[in-house]
Amino acid sequence: MNKFLNFINKKSAQYSPEIMEAEAKINELLAKPKMQVLVYSCAMFVAMTATPMASAAGFEAEGKSMADTVFKGIYAIVGVVALIVALWQAVEAWSGRKSWMDFFHTLIWIVVAAATPALVAWLWKKGQQMVFG
Structure with missing residues (x-):
């Protein structure tokens, strides 16, 4: 060396x-x-x-396409996990290990998690339309 x-x-x-x-x-x-x-x-x-x-x-279109693909992939993974959680909660409620109210409580959380990207996109568009001054 x-x-x-x-x-x-x-x-x-x-x-x-x-x-x-x-x-x-x-x-x-x-x-x-x-x-x-x-x-x-x-x-x-x-x-x-x-x-x-x-x-x-064409780099802008390619970047948007890539971002959309990543977003859809993440959304699909989260959707599959949410489906598994909902089915698991339904089986536990059906077998009596949890109450049906616990099952519906979990479903509400799943709906909130699924609606969050849409809410963020809506808030982003509204924020871009704001004018100060």
Whole structure:
């Protein structure tokens, strides 16, 4: 390991003057006001056009599609778990281990859990329509 690190140190020391010279030239070039304006303008142009170009290339639709797929997958898993819980509670109520009121109480919790995504989506849309001032 030491031999490898020594080799790296020797090579970096060998190219160090060239690297420092290149950095000095770049710094000298960027110190000019016109060059700074040009570099910043190019950077702003790229930043402003990247998002619309990504949307035009179909990345926005692909992202929405992926998010919808994940949402539907999570909703399906939660639905299956809720169905298992409801069936388990029904069997326990049928066998007399729990009361039917416990079963209906569990069903109410399941309905609330199923309605939560719809409620959140509705609140999100209402929040986007709010105007202050």
